[in-house]
Amino acid sequence: MxxxxxxxxxxxxxxxxxxxxxxxxxxxxxxxxxxxxxxxxxxxxxxxxxxxxxxxxxxxxxxTEDGKRTALHVIRRHRIWELFLVDVLGLTWSEVHAEAEILEHSTSDFLIERLDKYLRHPKFDPHGEPIPDKYGNLPELPDWVSLPKCEVGKSYRLVKVTDSSKELMDYFTEIGLSLNKVVMIVSRLSYDNSTIIQVGNDSFNISEKIASNLFFIEDV
Amino acid sequence: MxxxxxxxxxxxxxxxxxxxxxxxxxxxxxxxxxxxxxxxxxxxxxxxxxxxxxxxxxxxxxxTEDGKRTALHVIRRHRIWELFLVDVLGLTWSEVHAEAEILEHSTSDFLIERLDKYLRHPKFDPHGEPIPDKYGNLPELPDWVSLPKCEVGKSYRLVKVTDSSKELMDYFTEIGLSLNKVVMIVSRLSYDNSTIIQVGNDSFNISEKIASNLFFIEDV
DNA sequence: GTTTAAATTTAAGCATTCCTAACTTAAGAA
DNA sequence: TTCTTAAGTTAGGAATGCTTAAATTTAAAC
Structure with missing residues (x-):
């Protein structure tokens, strides 16, 4: 242990x-x-x-295999807690990471399975990262594309957000971006390769650097 | 810290x-x-x-005052987690203690306040123990009596259970005793000072030793 | 192929928290 | 009131996990 x-x-x-x-x-x-x-x-x-x-x-x-198993075990606990904190307690993207970072070390297998059951055996955490099952198996990943590669005129569903900073996470929260949100790609400016997306009724210009943290699948 | x-x-x-x-x-x-x-x-x-x-x-x-404040701070975290584990995740009396014992050391003030809010600012944990508020103030305690002192023929509401052992907790769970349950005092045997109580439709003979772990207030 | 700089490891040391064994203090029995 | 013993403390030692500074290895530049 x-x-x-x-x-x-x-x-x-x-x-x-x-x-x-x-x-x-x-x-x-x-x-x-x-x-x-x-x-x-x-x-x-x-x-x-x-x-x-x-x-x-x-x-x-x-x-080693043993090391990987241990890593996935910790990651499972981390991601289940993150999902719980967002979905049940209503914490924001930027608030969950630090809490989960502590809780992941303080949770028995028994408790994690109860949380998992309560959350209905989720496959992805609030950032879209896959949650290993109790045997350490990862779910199959969707075939996402990053925002700079999304085609103008099409609709996409947000499936993954990489959490590079609190500032960025708060910005996403603020403009109403959340997992599984459907957005429309309005246009792309060749000047700086930024993308204009529509979220609900509002449009936002997303710089290429920021856009590279957002991953989508086409919404059909 | x-x-x-x-x-x-x-x-x-x-x-x-x-x-x-x-x-x-x-x-x-x-x-x-x-x-x-x-x-x-x-x-x-x-x-x-x-x-x-x-x-x-x-x-x-x-x-010292500082020591007491720190103790109440830890106890608050412990009891809030216990209540959460019982009320939300459905753990039993005997399952919660060990989990809360770890979680109490791994929970930020921020998270505890969110849990507290989610649970609607509870005043007592699942064993009936008082939960200090965030300033360390304990709620007023009800004027309980232990089961051996409850009067035959009257109805009482369970308000506190001291957790002396897993075996005992499981027994209470098994016979349907839970906090705020109303029971009727059927009789008391002078032979061994045990008490016969009615819980729902079933009656149970509770030995004096076990009874001393159960605390009630009269149900009016 | 040397030389040099960067990466890495070793060494020495410190804080925390525990242990066992030895010693000291306090308190009750005679 | 002294003696004995139980309670409490100190001493010495170990494991973990970190630090800075010194030594070593690797790899890249010349």
Whole structure:
């Protein structure tokens, strides 16, 4: 049974592994968790001894099957809590992450299954991220496109929002964007590649940088 | 901001202080938390230095105002979670304690206020224990009597159940006893001072020892 | 192919929280 | 009032998880 700290490292490494063509380095993990490289180096060795990581000194690391299972277990708890906080307690996108970050380490399997049942076995969290089931299996992902690639004139449904900052999340909340919202692509300005979308009765110009955090599927 | 461990000590001391005519000793705390007396002695000194306790070596301890405030803060979180787990997720009496024991240390003030609001600012937890408000004020307590003192022939409403064991809690759940349930006192056997109560259509003989965990107010 | 800079690991140290064992104090029995 | 024992404290040690500083390895520049 890993400690809170170990769960944080394992989760971080799992997330860093998702970037293709790049093995995970000590520095990557240290930056992500905002701890020293020395602390990371130590911890990585301990996790390796305990079978969560494959690791060769100076050569980067990768999670073992055991490590992946543990990571998905933490991620499941995190995402179920996020969904619960948004759907039941009405927290906003920007409010949930910090709370879930703590709760994910303080929730028994028993309680998580009860929450899961209460939420009717959800497959995606409020940001559209997939929730692993209790065996660690991820649901199939929809075939989304990011907003800069959505075609003008068509309608799309929002299925994923990457949470890069509180400011951005609050902005999305403010303009009424939420998961499964249907928006119309009004136009795209070639000048800066920004996109004008219509949400309800209002239109908004979304810069390319912001738009790259929004993922849609065509609404048919 | 006290650590989890410190919160546990402060809460334990608060609870031990509630027994009248007895100052709290190192041994009391050590037994309650199931740690060594040495660990307790050390921690008590640290808590005293940090202003949570009044403490003189070999002379027992008592919480300062600061300590009491901290204890009530933890207790508030614990009881709100217990109520939530029972009322919303449908956990049983015996299931909630262990979960709340962890969650009480992992919940921000912000989240607790949201839970409190969701539960409509409850005054009592599922065991009938009072929930301190966010300023640490306890609600006024009803004037309960324990079951062995309830009068035969009268109806009473259950307002408090002390959770001495899982077995007992499960038994209460099984016979349909829950907070605010109205029961009729059918008779009392002088042989062993047990009480026969009617819950719904069924009657049960409750031994004096068990009965002393149940507290009622007369139902008018 | 060296040299140098960046990445990584090791070393030394600190805080927290626990343990067991040894010692000290207090309090009740004789 | 002294003696004994129970209660309480100190000492020494371990695990976790972090820090900064020093040493080492790798990799990239020249």
């Amino acid at each position: 890993p400690t809170i700290s170990k769960e944080d490292y394992i989760k971080a490494i799992y997330q860093l592994e998702s970037y293709p063509d790049k093995s995970v380095s000590t520095t990557d993990v240290a930056n992500k968790l905002e701890v020293s490289k020395a602390a990371t180096s130590e911890m990585v060795q301990r996790l390796s001894e305990q079978g969560f990581l494959n690791y060769e000194k100076y050569r980067g690391m990768s999670l | 006290p650590t989890i461990s410190k919160e546990d000590y402060i809460k334990a001391i608060y609870q031990l202080e509630s027994y009248p005519d007895k100052s709290v000793s190192t041994t009391d705390v050590a037994n309650k938390l199931e740690v060594s007396k040495a660990a307790t002695s050390e921690m008590v000194q640290r808590l005293s230095e940090q202003g949570f306790l009044n403490y003189e070596k070999y002379r027992g301890m008592s919480l």
